[in-house]
Amino acid sequence: ILNPEIPKNKKKEKLSILDIKAEDILGDIFYIEMQAYSEKDFAKRTLFYWSKLFSSTIEKGEEYEKIPKVYSFNFVNFNFLENTDHYHSVFKLKEISNPEIQLTDALEIHIIELRKFRSNLSGLNNTLEEWLYTIKQISTLEEEQMKSLQKKSPKIKKAINAVKFVSLDENSREYYEYHLKAELDYNSGINGAFRSGKEEGIKEGIEKGIAKGETLAKEKTAISMLKKKLDIKLIQEITGISIKQLKELQKKVNTKPKKKVNL
Structure with a gap:
């Protein structure tokens, strides 16, 4: 987990603070944001944050080959893309007439629309769906449902325990x-x-x-x-x-x- 603050290049430049900024063992950068309400020009804002983060990955004079991949994950609690029912959309830099050709894999923006995810507990097919179900239902999960999720993933078990702990405490x-x-x-x-x-x-x-x-x-x-x-x-x-x-x-x-x- 890294400092979520993106450095400013100029004094008058707007300060950007992400919800979570992290780096994996390969040096690739991930930033994660949770957006509760629809916001004007959300797509441009997302791209702006990504570009600032991307440009800050190397210092002046360093080789471009040192630039890592930068992944953006945006969890939104509103319907963002009107022309699709898919809850998970991934955007990359590809050639229009031939999508198999990719300019670079250094850019990847994920939009996860929580309202479009409607799977029940028995219909969860992968880790992402397990996490989305937990995020959406955590406040209403019954004991048996929690146990079922915890068996599926140790990380989800840890997250559920953390939420239970904070909610049980009178003052978090x-x-x-x-x-x-x-x-x-x-x-x-x-x-x-x-x-x-x-x-x-x-x-x-x-x-x-x-x-x-x-x-x-x-x-x-x-x-x-x-x-x-x-x-x-x-x-x-x-x-x-x-x-x-x-x-x-x-x-x-x-x-x-x-x-x-x-x-």
Whole structure:
């Protein structure tokens, strides 16, 4: 995942910010946008964003052969193309009289029209359809439907769990607090390892610190979730802590400290 901001070439130039900008292991660039409402000149805007991103892939003086492929994926919640019922349209640079001839494969723009996608759960034929179904139905999916989707794809399972987690939390910002605490605990464990490493050996200290930091981070994250009464299975999936260990942590959460009696 890269910085979604496209650099400006001039001071007066309009700043462009994408929803998601990413690079794969081959160096190709992908940008993804979700568009909820119809917008005037949407096609020109899409091409403008693509061209800015394409032109920013190499520095002045670099060879053109270093320019990667740039893919644009636009998920729109409105009917964009009037002359087709297909929900997924792909645009490339091709010769008009002979579409088999392609000028270059460096340009590819995908328009995915969510309103035209009407498949049911049993009729999903590929990964894209599974994702589109999840995106459209996530707020109304029943438990059995979720389980069916999760079996189809580990990535969809991860996405559904993330949505469930945020929706169960009273304040979604607490999600970031959990992970911030986890990161602090993790770093604290590593720092402690460096200190003890002077006596035990740096390598051994680091290994112990990393292990201790990870364990402590997971436990503190789990305790925070348990206090918020989140589902124990969901906590197990997020933290990786076993149900047995989570039940032990639950006992600690439920155990109220005894008040001291002054004699």
